[in-house]
Amino acid sequence: MSSSRTLEEVGADAATCTRCRLSAGRTQVVFGVGSPTADLMFVGEGPGYHEDKQGIPFVGAAGQLLTTLLGEIGIARDEVYICNVVKCRPPGNRDPLPDEIDACRPYLLAQVSLIDPRIVVTLGNFATRVILDRPVGISRVRGQRFTWEGRMVIPTFHPAAILHGGGQASSQMAAVREDFATLRAALAELPPTPAPVEQQLGLF
Numbered sequence: 001m002s003s004s005r006t007l008e009e010v011g012a013d014a015a016t017c018t019r020c021r022l023s024a025g026r027t028q029v030v031f032g033v034g035s036p037t038a039d040l041m042f043v044g045e046g047p048g049y050h051e052d053k054q055g056i057p058f059v060g061a062a063g064q065l066l067t068t069l070l071g072e073i074g075i076a077r078d079e080v081y082i083c084n085v086v087k088c089r090p091p092g093n094r095d096p097l098p099d100e101i102d103a104c105r106p107y108l109l110a111q112v113s114l115i116d117p118r119i120v121v122t123l124g125n126f127a128t129r130v131i132l133d134r135p136v137g138i139s140r141v142r143g144q145r146f147t148w149e150g151r152m153v154i155p156t157f158h159p160a161a162i163l164h165g166g167g168q169a170s171s172q173m174a175a176v177r178e179d180f181a182t183l184r185a186a187l188a189e190l191p192p193t194p195a196p197v198e199q200q201l202g203l204f
């Protein structure tokens, strides 16, 4: 997928995509939402029931929890970009299959390339494995800082895992809060983004 394309053009391509079997059961493609120039990008697993109906990622209970966690570190949801590894809902909310992830990967890589976030937060095993391109387990790597293609990656648990975590929910919630504190610190440590050349030259 050419990096000379705009985010809107890539999204328009995805909207009619039939590259994998997930196209058969979707209501609509859930491409991504948020600031196209975000410093911070979140990558989840795949759309659920509500996301499939509304066409927006993270709108159900897991999305509300993500919004709450962002608010706790002083970030508004519309300041970040949010998307998933696969853009169409797996039937019955099953895990995405390897060939489906491979088919959808070019869209995710195009989103990262075009939005160019300084930090990517991967939510859960699938996003973490796709972005880091290694078979890691989220429990082992959560909260650590990785470098991938010149940007920082911080994995943490998927909010849905906390909501369905049963007896582990409170410990997972504490872990995610710890990871979001790491994220806040990482954002604070980032060097300022250089001003546009025109601004540096005093042209506006």
Ligand code: SF4
Pocket: 014, 017, 018, 019, 020, 021, 022, 023, 029, 086, 087, 088, 100, 103, 104
């Ligand atoms: S999941 Fe991705 S690759 Fe599969 S049909 Fe949807 S947009 Fe295309």
